Amino acid sequence: MTSSVKRKLASSNGDNSKKGPGHWSQALLTSMEDPELKIDEDEKCVSIKDKYPKAKYHFLVLPREKISNLKSLKSEHVGLLKHLQLKGEELAEKADDNLLFRYGYHAVPSMGQLHLHVISQDFNSPCLKTKKHWNSFTTEYFIDSSKIIKQLEKHDMVEINTADSESLLKKDLKCHVCQKQFTTLPALKSHISLHIVTRHKNT
DNA sequence: GTTCTAGAAC
DNA sequence: GTTCTAGAAC
Secondary structure: OHHHHHHHHHHOOOOOOOOOOOOHHHHHHHHHOOOEEEEEEEEOEEEOOOOOOOOOEEEEEOOOOOOOHHHHOOHHHHHHHHHHHHHHHHHHHHOOOOOOOOEEOOOOOOOOOOOOOEEEEOOOOOOOOHHHHHHHHHHOOOEEEEHHHHHHHHHHHHOOHHHHHHHHOOOOOOOOOOOOEEEHHHHHHHHOOOOOOOOOEEE
16 A cells, blocks of 8 residues: 555544644643643633743633633623633733733634733744734734623624634734834844833833 | 744745 | 745644
């Protein structure tokens, strides 16, 4: 049997198409248990350091309750989401009470288990490498926690258009502070290192 | 989500 | 020639 036939049989078996435990998309569930990453926990949630931080400070706050994504949310989760945001604000305050942070969710996250991003707005990190990284935190692909909570209170659900959201990741690179456009990520990264993004004013 | 790397872009 | 992006990963 040729190797190409073996490959076809392997894929048709479907044994590499399932996303069970151990698949990369479930990595957050194991990161929640990693003492190296865990920075805080209580009865409702666990907070960890993002393994590949996209800014000086980048934390994730995850509910202990298994919630796969934004589409699973109902108004009954409003209390929990407010708790996650409050935890995130505490972490940010403790990390640096002068830096500006945002608290929000990716519209279409790559990894399972709902996770609130707590990220400082300097975006100065060697782990921020691609246009997708940039646009996922600086376009409407990043949805503020407060906006999610308001949608749940008003409509008992969160409306996400997957195709529209993913198209946001393809948008041209633009500075989140002064809106200047760039053609390459290295040029943009060099530019933003000159901005100091504090809670009180941007320069 | 990341790693790797071919080849596009400069 | 080097930098940079974008798609496959069995």
